[in-house]
Amino acid sequence: MFHYSQNDFYCEQVPLADVAARAGTPAYVYSSAAILANYQAYDDAFGDLPHGICYSVKANSSLALLALLARAGAGFDIVSGGELFRVLQAGGDTSKVVFSGVGKHADEVEDALAAGIHSFNCESEAELALIDALAARRGVKARFAIRVNPDVDASTHPYISTGLREHKFGIAIAEAPDVYQRARRFANLEPAGVSCHIGSQILDFNPILEAVDKVLALAGTLRDQGCPIRHLDLGGGLGIAYHAGEQAPHIAAFIQALRSRLAATGLSVMVEPGRSIAGPAGVLLARVLYRKQNGPKEFVVVDAAMNDLIRPALYRAHHEIVPLRKNLLPPITADVVGPICESGDFLARDRRLANVMPGDYVAVCSTGAYGFVQASNYNSRPRAPEILVEGAAWRTIRRRETYEDLIRGETL
Numbered sequence: 425m426f427h428y429s430q431n432d433f434y435c436e437q438v439p440l441a442d443v444a445a446r447a448g449t450p451a452y453v454y455s456s457a458a459i460l461a462n463y464q465a466y467d468d469a470f471g472d473l474p475h476g477i478c479y480s481v482k483a484n485s486s487l488a489l490l491a492l493l494a495r496a497g498a499g500f501d502i503v504s505g506g507e508l509f510r511v512l513q514a515g516g517d518t519s520k521v522v523f524s525g526v527g528k529h530a531d532e533v534e535d536a537l538a539a540g541i542h543s544f545n546c547e548s549e550a551e552l553a554l555i556d557a558l559a560a561r562r563g564v565k566a567r568f569a570i571r572v573n574p575d576v577d578a579s580t581h582p583y584i585s586t587g588l589r590e591h592k593f594g595i596a597i598a599e600a601p602d603v604y605q606r607a608r609r610f611a612n613l614e615p616a617g618v619s620c621h622i623g624s625q626i627l628d629f630n631p632i633l634e635a636v637d638k639v640l641a642l643a644g645t646l647r648d649q650g651c652p653i654r655h656l657d658l659g660g661g662l663g664i665a666y667h668a669g670e671q672a673p674h675i676a677a678f679i680q681a682l683r684s685r686l687a688a689t690g691l692s693v694m695v696e697p698g699r700s701i702a703g704p705a706g707v708l709l710a711r712v713l714y715r716k717q718n719g720p721k722e723f724v725v726v727d728a729a730m731n732d733l734i735r736p737a738l739y740r741a742h743h744e745i746v747p748l749r750k751n752l753l754p755p756i757t758a759d760v761v762g763p764i765c766e767s768g769d770f771l772a773r774d775r776r777l778a779n780v781m782p783g784d785y786v787a788v789c790s791t792g793a794y795g796f797v798q799a800s801n802y803n804s805r806p807r808a809p810e811i812l813v814e815g816a817a818w819r820t821i822r823r824r825e826t827y828e829d830l831i832r833g834e835t836l
């Protein structure tokens with residue numbers, strides 16, 4: 425959905441230099457067609473296998489995006505009361521919502537019970553006890569899945585790997601049968617499934633399949649114990665291509681591998697993809713402010729910074745940076761940096777890059793997931809607007825913050 429036509433970089437049918445000139449920079453731009461196509465790739469591949477696609481709201485929680493996915497039939501994976509509020513505001517179907525997370529607060533559980541969500545993915549026995557008590561007070565039954573930790577190495581960045589014993593997530597898979605047994609004493613809980621999630625930005629999906637096999641074996645054990653397990657929630661985690669030429673795992677191939685494992689079990693399957701739906705569908709537009717040389721090092725100073733996109737600083741993540749208008753000059757090697765007063769404020773290091781000049785616009789690619797949602801006001805920088813492209817049309821779905829927004833809620 426992002427492509428060059430002649431020398432101009434487009435999102436669908438919209439030349440992005442026009443958007444940058446009119447909306448200003450920095451600005452996030454998303455392709456609705458790309459988001460829907462990525463969602464559809466999951467849905468199509470599942471075919472007639474009973475399934476739920478619960479888009480992971482944390483990846484990009486813009487109301488317009490959630491509404492787009494809700495209209496396409498998506499469910500949602502939430503990790504906070506705030507995300508539930510967003511799903512409600514976007515018109516999402518709460519009967520397709522799963523609530524994940526290791527630290528659910530009582531108020532958040534109350535809200536989720538009131539909203540009638542599908543199920544809770546629980547990470548401790550204390551959490552089960554809390555949900556049971558709150559469900560009892562409300563006179564309802566709450567469905568749950570235990571998030572098990574399958575002790576599988578996702579081979580991704582250590583900060584976003586979650587499936588090893590040493591991580592804070594889930595309950596050790598070997599202990600799960602006992603936990604399900606003990607949960608029978610909770611009169612207001614109903615065991616519905618088993619969940620797991622081993623990490624994010626996973627480029628080789630074999631570790632996920634390894635986890636699935638362990639979870640399937642557990643589901644068999646639980647059913648033998650008389651526990652009515654109906655669904656498996658296999659989390660998110662499929663990676664995307666951040667480097668030019670990198671090969672992302674094929675969504676259809678991954679789902680096909682799940683289908684072949686699940687078809688005969690009678691279990692329905694849920695997934696919680698975030699990055700693989702929103703990530704490739706977004707770019708961050710920035711304008712070149714200055715070029716400068718410090719000794720042998722060349723810097724391109726742009727108006728987007730680590731407060732807009734923290735992934736390079738936090739994970740040393742790579743995002744391709746391309747000009748919105750190609751020129752004929754030979755490429756350069758430079759650091760692309762922002763205006764924030766930290767050496768960690770870079771978008772790219774020692775990068776082979778188009779020879780962009782002050783005033784030129786660039787796009788920081790594959791920033792639709794974990795981009796804006798991780799933005800902050802550091803250095804008192806208003807957060808960037810978000811723009812949604814639909815064919816030849818584009819509209820602002822979140823306006824640029826003002827200085828007034830920066831001090832909202834503060835008192836002298």
Ligand code: LLP
Pocket residue numbers: 480483501524525584621623624625659660661662696697698699700735739793794
């Ligand atoms: N389900 C659970 C329980 C999760 O913890 C996550 C992501 C997902 C689903 C969605 O995973 P995805 O399909 O997007 O890989 N800030 C980091 C990513 C953190 C991911 C946390 N959990 C980044 O910028 O790379």
